Amino acid sequence: MGSLDTPFPESSQSNFKPLDPEEFRKQAHQTVDFIADYYKNIENYPVLSRVEPGHLLNRLPTTFPQDSEPLEEILKDIQNTIIPSMTNWLSPNFFAYFPATVSTAGFLGEMLCTSFNxxxxxxxxxxxxxxxxxxxxxxxxxxxxxxxxxxxxxxxxxxxxxxxxxxxxxxxxxxxxxxxxxxxxxxxxxxxxxxxxxxxxxxxxxxxxxxxxxxxxxxxxxxxxxxxxxxxxxxxxxxxxxxxxxxxxxxxxxxxxxxxxxxxxxxxxxxxxxxxxxxxxxxxxxxxxxxxxxxxxxxxxxxxxxxxxxxxxxxxxxxxxxxxxxxxxxxxxxxxxxxxxxxxxxxxxxxxxxxxxxxxxxxxxxxxRFRSLRLWLVLRSYGAGKLQAHIRSDVQMAKAFEALVVADPRFEIVVPRRFALVCFRLNRAGRVDSVDDLNRKLLDSVNSTGRLYMTHTVVGGVYLLRFAVGSTLTEMRHVDAAWGLIKEKADVLLGGVYEN
Amino acid sequence: MGSLDTPFPESSQSNFKPLDPEEFRKQAHQTVDFIADYYKNIENYPVLSRVEPGHLLNRLPTTFPQDSEPLEEILKDIQNTIIPSMTNWLSPNFFAYFPATVSTAGFLGEMLCTSFNxxxxxxxxxxxxxxxxxxxxxxxxxxxxxxxxxxxxxxxxxxxxxxxxxxxxxxxxxxxxxxxxxxxxxxxxxxxxxxxxxxxxxxxxxxxxxxxxxxxxxxxxxxxxxxxxxxxxxxxxxxxxxxxxxxxxxxxxxxxxxxxxxxxxxxxxxxxxxxxxxxxxxxxxxxxxxxxxxxxxxxxxxxxxxxxxxxxxxxxxxxxxxxxxxxxxxxxxxxxxxxxxxxxxxxxxxxxxxxxxxxxxxxxxxxxRFRSLRLWLVLRSYGAGKLQAHIRSDVQMAKAFEALVVADPRFEIVVPRRFALVCFRLNRAGRVDSVDDLNRKLLDSVNSTGRLYMTHTVVGGVYLLRFAVGSTLTEMRHVDAAWGLIKEKADVLLGGVYEN
CATH class of the missing domain: 3.40.640.10 (Type I PLP-dependent aspartate aminotransferase-like (Major domain))
Structure with missing residues (x-):
């Protein structure tokens, strides 16, 4: 879009250049730093969002802006309002659903895909x-x-x-x-x-x-x-x-x-x-x-x-x-x-x-879109070797978690682990609760801390907890800490009765 | 994904960190500069790709890499092999189909959307x-x-x-x-x-x-x-x-x-x-x-x-x-x-x-995906005022192009212009060609220069040329140059017979 000799109502805005390369360069660098900082600090945010329905609706204006707003203001809102209302999928303490994995190469591929449009x-x-x-x-x-x-x-x-x-x-x-x-x-x-x-x-x-x-x-x-x-x-x-x-x-x-x-x-x-x-x-x-x-x-x-x-x-x-x-x-x-x-x-x-x-x-x-660029960058940047290592590392961490569960007599593995998902549950009911209720409570009490996020399922009529290892930033220390938190909450729920 | 005590076959790769924040920061900055330079130089690339089918297939390896490759190598391939094989949709000389428009704010929104995954x-x-x-x-x-x-x-x-x-x-x-x-x-x-x-x-x-x-x-x-x-x-x-x-x-x-x-x-x-x-x-x-x-x-x-x-x-x-x-x-x-x-x-x-x-x-x-971030950034960054100015500027440029067409008796407007698309054609056949064939030839000769890209359609049995104004980087000088090229090719086709 360019300037024109013909004037029109908002003549002051006729020089609007939505894609000035130097403005782009400056603001994109700024946003890269914002994102890198987000990744650096990601462990500080709750994994499962703790907001109530309507949280954002009540905090953001419901009418669109008539005039431009600077990037700084927008990034501030993202930092202070959006991120706290997110469920942080990239947290290393995200063990819910299946993880959605990422990488620097994937990000660069996506940037290039977007840029060519x-x-x-x-x-x-x-x-x-x-x-x-x-x-x-x-x-x-x-x-x-x-x-x-x-x-x-x-x-x-x-x-x-x-x-x-x-x-x-x-x-x-x-x-x-x-x-x-x-x-x-x-x-x-x-x-x-x-x-x-x-x-x-x-x-x-x-x-x-x-x-x-x-x-x-x-x-x-x-x-x-x-x-x-x-x-x-x-x-x-x-x-x-x-x-x-x-x-x-x-x-x-x-x-x-x-x-x-x-x-x-x-x-x-x-x-x-x-x-x-x-x-x-x-x-x-x-x-x-x-x-x-x-x-x-x-x-x-x-x-x-x-x-x-x-x-x-x-x-x-x-x-x-x-x-x-x-x-x-x-x-x-x-x-x-x-x-x-x-x-x-x-x-x-x-x-x-x-x-x-x-x-x-x-x-x-x-x-x-030019989606293949992302996959191409990932395959070229890491090669088969690193990608295989990555899969194996996740599976090893899941095995390690499985071993922790097996070693605690209060818990059981419900379905054999094949990949990096561990299906387990507390296997004994408390004085008043059914096993299902007990596990439901365990899940709620763990997730509500914001320190990790797991989900549940029911197979063959059995309610169980799913611990899906594989979020990109997860290391063994996160798995260990997760198990520590699960045990701690189980202790509270079971009143120490079954503590080993 | 993290390091593990348990060794596995590719133990040298067990420290693979796909999303190290500082590595991310460095490589993302590098890619931002690559993209900003692409935008800066975009007028140097042909609009419609001039490669033959199989061009890329013959130039890129057909087996996946076993090992990592550095970003520099990948960006070199994008510069030397991918970009020349692209139809450059963001070129200011892109007047084909409908333009797919972009902006710095949209790009930042997409980066943020991607980053949160x-x-x-x-x-x-x-x-x-x-x-x-x-x-x-x-x-x-x-x-x-x-x-x-x-x-x-x-x-x-x-x-x-x-x-x-x-x-x-x-x-x-x-x-x-x-x-x-x-x-x-x-x-x-x-x-x-x-x-x-x-x-x-x-x-x-x-x-x-x-x-x-x-x-x-x-x-x-x-x-x-x-x-x-x-x-x-x-x-x-x-x-x-x-x-x-x-x-x-x-x-x-x-x-x-x-x-x-x-x-x-x-x-x-x-x-x-x-x-x-x-x-x-x-x-x-x-x-x-x-x-x-x-x-x-x-x-x-x-x-x-x-x-x-x-x-x-x-x-x-x-x-x-x-x-x-x-x-x-x-x-x-x-x-x-x-x-x-x-x-x-x-x-x-x-x-x-x-x-x-x-x-x-x-x-x-x-x-x-978190798609709304893109739209939110665009609406906030530009406000209603600039977005309206942007639409109006495109329409003004289309009007100006329409006026150029109308002023040349060799051409006609086929369907009235409503927005920023001009439907026109050469209205007189040469000695041997039908009007449709003449316009087909005009389109081919214009597009094959790589200096602009227009497309065609048929309505009511009439073959016509579509000149769609609105690519983000287009300014009036590009529209003028496009008209110059179209006239020049028409002169050649008509052998100067109808030159005014």
Missing amino acids: SVGFNWLASPAATELESIVMDWLANLLNLPKSFKFSGTGGGVIQGTTSEAILCTLVAARDRALEKVGRENIAKLVVYGSDQTHSTFGKACRIAGILPSNIRSIETSFDTEFSLDPVRVMQAMKADIVSGLVPLYLCATVGTTSSTAVDPVNDLADVAERFGVWVHVDAAYAGSACICPEFRQYLHGVERADSVSMSPHKWLLTFLDCCCLWVKNPVLLVRGLSIDPEYLKNKPSESKSVVDYKDWQVGVGR | SVGFNWLASPAATELESIVMDWLANLLNLPKSFKFSGTGGGVIQGTTSEAILCTLVAARDRALEKVGRENIAKLVVYGSDQTHSTFGKACRIAGILPSNIRSIETSFDTEFSLDPVRVMQAMKADIVSGLVPLYLCATVGTTSSTAVDPVNDLADVAERFGVWVHVDAAYAGSACICPEFRQYLHGVERADSVSMSPHKWLLTFLDCCCLWVKNPVLLVRGLSIDPEYLKNKPSESKSVVDYKDWQVGVGR
């Missing part, structure tokens, strides 16, 4: 954004030892989505449209999808978005017997029953590392079943996929070569910041058939030549 | 991210003079989506599920949606994703008679015909500022029609919505108070960088009903109290 909906709109994404998707496929059938260098290909939800939705649409071509477009109400009661709840949401009848979303029960993994025999029974009822089995979501307890579904055995019925198999390895860059964990992806698609989220465990979910498909043509648009104003020679990838046809939206 | 799927997971988003959505609603029925301070509410596609998809699911509750879940194949042949093609894509039969997506013809806006009479006819056929009119997408030629659909008159049939009205103001922060453009949103939802994308014209599409809905309950998930591991007291917003239930995905 390149809108790579098709190849021509940004050849670099498109080709770099294809390159890093093949790199990561190599690192995960995925077969050639998922790689551009083979017969498949990969794309970066924002979330697993989008990865599932896009592949589901591809599978759905393939099926409807056979059984008739009007028969969408006959399509059935399969997951377990441990499959991420976003699976059901994606299915509902794609028009699958809610009553046709099978959530197959799991139990302690299979450590909460999906039983292929039950899947077979469900699919057979649906066919008998005149329905059409469509899509199976197998999970490698479930959200509640990191259960691993037997991909290969499930593929045996799916194959019989022509069902699309998607492998959701959002969390545990990152671990599979280490040869000792790769076994959990056994059978992935038989799936139609697989996704994993480097924003969970590969240091990339949000949002970065990698999706590979064996047959990109099906994806493109379900998701392509071709308006006149986007027509161009490279697209018409079919010699390029147009990523707008691999996702829900049209516009897209 | 706060995953605000529900209120508890980041109270600040949730509440700030609600605040800025109300701010922007005020700036656009939207009625209380779209604001949290009234009875509605707003959410930041990544793209218009997602905004349409989410509201479509809400509308669809409301309709199916009445007519029966199994009747999805009876639902019909309405747009014009100028509606963004992503509308059809969203409808297909949501399971609407492709044959039930009405693309109503527009013409020069209405300046390519959607004719309510034709919509009425289409809806009546569908009802006679036993179908169920569901959703109407009205556009304020179409992609091809910035046509404006008559929202109020369309709402009259939609109301008769209980059809959900969505207003897509992706591009022109930003202009409506100026009172003189607000008229184009006339009737929005009768819509069920409205979206506009500050990443197009309000300086926020990608991705930032603002969606307001009148009845958040319907959105939540269509998109909510409620797994055990996300259950928490504030959500159960229903006193908070859980944004995971307002979007396709579950995870989400």
